Amino acid sequence: MNLEELARGAGEWLRGTGAMNDIVISSRIRLARNLADFPFVNRMDPEQRRSVVETLQSALRNASDRAWQYVELDDLDELDRQLLVERHLISRQHATGAGRRGVAVSPCETVAVMINEEDHLRMQVMRSGLELETIWTEIDGIDDRIESEINYAFHERYGYLTACPTNVGTGIRVSVMLHLPGLKLTGEIERVFRAARELRLAIRGLFGEGTEYLGDFFQVSNQTTLGKSEEEIVHEFRHQVIPRIIEYERKARQTLLKERTLALDDKVWRSLGTLQSARTMSSEETLTHLSHVRMGVNLGRISEISLQTVNELFLLTQPAHLQRIQGERLNGEQRSVVRAEYIRRRLSQN
Amino acid sequence: MNLEELARGAGEWLRGTGAMNDIVISSRIRLARNLADFPFVNRMDPEQRRSVVETLQSALRNASDRAWQYVELDDLDELDRQLLVERHLISRQHATGAGRRGVAVSPCETVAVMINEEDHLRMQVMRSGLELETIWTEIDGIDDRIESEINYAFHERYGYLTACPTNVGTGIRVSVMLHLPGLKLTGEIERVFRAARELRLAIRGLFGEGTEYLGDFFQVSNQTTLGKSEEEIVHEFRHQVIPRIIEYERKARQTLLKERTLALDDKVWRSLGTLQSARTMSSEETLTHLSHVRMGVNLGRISEISLQTVNELFLLTQPAHLQRIQGERLNGEQRSVVRAEYIRRRLSQN
Numbered sequence: 001m002n003l004e005e006l007a008r009g010a011g012e013w014l015r016g017t018g019a020m021n022d023i024v025i026s027s028r029i030r031l032a033r034n035l036a037d038f039p040f041v042n043r044m045d046p047e048q049r050r051s052v053v054e055t056l057q058s059a060l061r062n063a064s065d066r067a068w069q070y071v072e073l074d075d076l077d078e079l080d081r082q083l084l085v086e087r088h089l090i091s092r093q094h095a096t097g098a099g100r101r102g103v104a105v106s107p108c109e110t111v112a113v114m115i116n117e118e119d120h121l122r123m124q125v126m127r128s129g130l131e132l133e134t135i136w137t138e139i140d141g142i143d144d145r146i147e148s149e150i151n152y153a154f155h156e157r158y159g160y161l162t163a164c165p166t167n168v169g170t171g172i173r174v175s176v177m178l179h180l181p182g183l184k185l186t187g188e189i190e191r192v193f194r195a196a197r198e199l200r201l202a203i204r205g206l207f208g209e210g211t212e213y214l215g216d217f218f219q220v221s222n223q224t225t226l227g228k229s230e231e232e233i234v235h236e237f238r239h240q241v242i243p244r245i246i247e248y249e250r251k252a253r254q255t256l257l258k259e260r261t262l263a264l265d266d267k268v269w270r271s272l273g274t275l276q277s278a279r280t281m282s283s284e285e286t287l288t289h290l291s292h293v294r295m296g297v298n299l300g301r302i303s304e305i306s307l308q309t310v311n312e313l314f315l316l317t318q319p320a321h322l323q324r325i326q327g328e329r330l331n332g333e334q335r336s337v338v339r340a341e342y343i344r345r346r347l348s349q350n
Numbered sequence: 351m352n353l354e355e356l357a358r359g360a361g362e363w364l365r366g367t368g369a370m371n372d373i374v375i376s377s378r379i380r381l382a383r384n385l386a387d388f389p390f391v392n393r394m395d396p397e398q399r400r401s402v403v404e405t406l407q408s409a410l411r412n413a414s415d416r417a418w419q420y421v422e423l424d425d426l427d428e429l430d431r432q433l434l435v436e437r438h439l440i441s442r443q444h445a446t447g448a449g450r451r452g453v454a455v456s457p458c459e460t461v462a463v464m465i466n467e468e469d470h471l472r473m474q475v476m477r478s479g480l481e482l483e484t485i486w487t488e489i490d491g492i493d494d495r496i497e498s499e500i501n502y503a504f505h506e507r508y509g510y511l512t513a514c515p516t517n518v519g520t521g522i523r524v525s526v527m528l529h530l531p532g533l534k535l536t537g538e539i540e541r542v543f544r545a546a547r548e549l550r551l552a553i554r555g556l557f558g559e560g561t562e563y564l565g566d567f568f569q570v571s572n573q574t575t576l577g578k579s580e581e582e583i584v585h586e587f588r589h590q591v592i593p594r595i596i597e598y599e600r601k602a603r604q605t606l607l608k609e610r611t612l613a614l615d616d617k618v619w620r621s622l623g624t625l626q627s628a629r630t631m632s633s634e635e636t637l638t639h640l641s642h643v644r645m646g647v648n649l650g651r652i653s654e655i656s657l658q659t660v661n662e663l664f665l666l667t668q669p670a671h672l673q674r675i676q677g678e679r680l681n682g683e684q685r686s687v688v689r690a691e692y693i694r695r696r697l698s699q700n
Contacts (some may be wrong), residue, residue, distance in 0.1 A: 280613075
């Protein structure tokens with residue numbers, strides 16, 4: 001896998017296409033599976049780990065004629081593992097793990113299959129915008145084809161067996177990454193959080209569990225994997241949960257637009273001005289300003305910057321991407337300078 | 351006096367000319383005098399107030415062929431009195447006082463004579479930059495010519511008598527308005543404060559006693575009016591006190607320039623970016639950003655904005671000026687919007 005080249009592209013999750021892409025950044029479905037003939041990952045010895053990697057690589061090749069790119073994480077340095085995290089191709093946990101483990105990525109990065117993460121197999125399909133039904137069809141097909149090659153650990157009554165009991169059953173996690181600056185600004189985001197808790201949904205930050213809500217990005221996902229079919233979970237997400245949050249966000253934006261135009265414009269333009277002027281900027285501050293600018297572009301308050309540029313900047317200003325683009329290792333202070341430079345250059349090209 | 355026209359001009363104190371004008375905004379000498387034949391201002395009845403105004407107006411006309419513009423403050427509304435404060439032509443105390451009182455202003459606003467402020471007569475000569483000797487010659491001449499017209503309250507041993515004992519003697523106050531963003535940023539300003547206290551100097555904010563140090567402006571003035579001649583006080587200020595502070599500020603700026611270039615540039619450019627982008631801005635925030643931009647221009651970090659523009663903005667974005675320019679009364683919120691608009695327009699003209 002050419003990570004150099006990868007770092008320069010936009011990545012599926014921030015492509016800015018797909019349904020409702022003013023609010024829905026990306027949709028993702030992940031399935032957790034294990035091989036019947038091996039113990040769970042945390043119980044495997046090095047030989048078994050290698051064996052699982054080989055078995056699954058071969059199953060993937062046979063199951064699909066996609067040009068999978070397999071990356072062995074144990075051979076990668078920390079920076080490149082971080083790059084894959086920033087692109088949402090692997091989890092943080094997978095990046096910082098140990099032993100033989102990897103990820104197979106499809107062209108365009110829509111499919112990523114982690115091997116030896118918490119489970120033997122964690123496959124995800126991710127698409128820009130709200131595209132859960134397409135994604136479900138796609139991942140269900142891949143899952144079936146893999147299953148025809150190997151034996152999944154499956155229990156008649158409980159369903160697919162997983163290392164952590166919270167995933168047992170369907171092993172599915174449906175997540176939608178939402179950009180909710182309107183609800184954040186009007187202070188109504190807390191209401192969404194409460195409603196989500198009542199529906200037994202999890203809301204996480206940009207990089208999943210335990211990460212902050214940077215840049216007003218919120219990842220909503222199901223917590224329950226038992227008692228409902230995959231189709232039911234996907235349907236509920238696609239037609240009830242997400243549309244309701246989108247509606248709230250749209251209302252918040254309309255309120256800002258009609259009743260607080262000045263405060264909205266001030267925030268949006270100050271953020272753009274700061275991005276265009278600063279000589280040093282942390283990634284956290286960058287996310288905050290880009291979030292405001294993204295809202296400004298979506299609401300037609302800023303017309304000189306394209307949504308694509310903003311989306312790209314979200315991705316490419318992250319630490320590992322920045323260093324890959326720059327072609328050298330940089331400490332935090334150096335990154336902040338290079339980041340500010342890169343942003344200024346990119347925004348002046350519009 | 352045409353205040354409409356006045357409001358659009360730059361005013362002497364921010365003209366940006368004169369010696370050391372990168373650090374010294376303006377120099378000012380003020381003399382406090384009283385008429386021998388009248389009680390002090392706080393003891394006068396309305397008839398006496400009127401009489402003092404007439405006596406001094408006539409003395410001024412006879413003493414100088416300048417085209418004095420006299421403004422009776424009691425006839426002015428609050429906004430126009432505020433305008434004169436913002437231009438440093440009258441004190442805050444004079445603006446908010448009561449009864450017949452006024453100010454005579456010379457063309458170009460270099461000389462301003464307050465009548466019936468704390469003393470019957472308070473004349474000031476103000477010039478851009480460090481020009482204390484020129485100013486002293488000028489004010490001393492005016493004082494002599496007035497004295498040839500009227501009887502000052504004078505005591506053989508104590509000198510000129512004033513309403514407040516702190517002014518007795520020479521009645522002189524020498525003030526220099528300094529722009530010290532470097533010392534503020536390096537945190538060394540406190541050392542200057544300590545040194546000033548030891549030299550029995552007062553350091554005040556932009557509008558004199560009790561005002562904050564907005565925009566990194568510091569007004570240094572003498573506190574003692576007894577025991578030294580006027581020439582000694584002026585000489586000490588011109589050749590010892592002020593040059594030393596200037597030297598400190600230059601060193602601080604050089605340190606920033608050499609050792610903290612990035613932090614300096616970041617501050618300076620972010621301030622410019624914010625001024626160019628914001629949709630609403632308070633006068634306090636404006637002063638802070640303009641101060642950084644002024645330093646950036648002085649240190650050659652910003653070349654697209656002229657010092658004159660920055661100086662003008664300091665003056666013209668103040669509340670009364672803004673309303674005069676706009677030609678209408680505005681509340682605080684409206685002013686912030688008009689101010690932000692005005693700044694954006696002015697900065698895009700460069």
